[in-house]
Amino acid sequence: MSIIRTAVPLVVLTGVLTGCAGLQKTDWPTCAAVGGVGGAALGAIKSSAWAGGGAVFGAGMAAAYCWVHGDGDADGDGVPDSRDKCPDTPQGVKVDAAGCPIVAVVVVEEVVVVKQEAIVVRDVNFEFNSARLTAADKEKLNIIAARLKKDAANAQLKVTGYTDSVGNEAYNLKLSKARAQSVVEYLIDSGVPRSQFVSVEGAGESNPVASNQTPEGRAQNRRTEILIIR
Structure with missing residues (x-):
């Protein structure tokens, strides 16, 4: 029985010291506490009077072993x-x-930039059989000019005029360009730089967007398109 009583605490203390080798140096108080228990057990084998001394001895050995063999943390990052x-x-x-x-x-969220955008100008009726803008036309173009100056500064602008199918095709082609030019000149007078306008064309009655068989359709076809290229 004495052999067993001696061996068990020794095994405990040896296990404590072995376990301390895998701990950090800062864990020495824990090693000391557990080592003290093992030392007390060893001391108690001799007599109860030896238990206190064994506890001190075991705690000291375990703490020292932990400090010497324990794993450090030089940069303190845990x-x-x-x-x-x-x-x-x-x-x-x-x-x-x-x-x-x-x-x-x-x-980084990708910003989607619209490379091209078309502004379709409708309800700019001009004077009858003319490319001269009316007062109502100018009010509408004032809004477009303000937007171009704010949202399309330094962009390239391509302007194309269209008509409905009423009248001579050749005449409509010429009239559509003249009206597109009138729109451009008014926008320039309103503060849009002339250098931004890279082309001004008339397409006449080509490329209709609605039927020319109804008044409503013809009104949609009489338009000026401003292509914004950023």
Whole structure:
């Protein structure tokens, strides 16, 4: 029985010391506490009077062993040196399980820029059989000029005029260009730089967007389109 009584505490204390080798140096108080229990057990084998001394002896041995053989943390990042792949991490920097700084992933949202946009100008009726703008036409173009100056500064502008199918085709072609030119000149007078207008064309009655068989359809076909190229 005496052999068993001696062997069990020794096994306990040996296990404590072996376990301490895998801990950090800062864990020495825990090793000391557990070692003290093992030392007390060893001391009690001799007599109860030896239990206190054994506890002190066991605690001291366990703490010292933990300090000497324990795993350190030189950079103080919370990762033991044996597992720290970045041992010189600056203080306060968050690290991963390997002790290396956590790199923040910045997600950049792609800004979708509209490369081309068309403004379709309708209800600009001009004077009868003329390319001269009416007062009502100018009010509508004032709104378009303000938008171009705000949202399309430095963009290239292509302007194309269209008519309905009423009248001679050749005449409509000429009239559509003259009306497109009138729109451009008014926009320039309203502050849109002339250099932004890269082309002014008349397409006559081609490319209708509605039927020419009804008044409503013909009104839609009489239009000026401003293509914005950014």
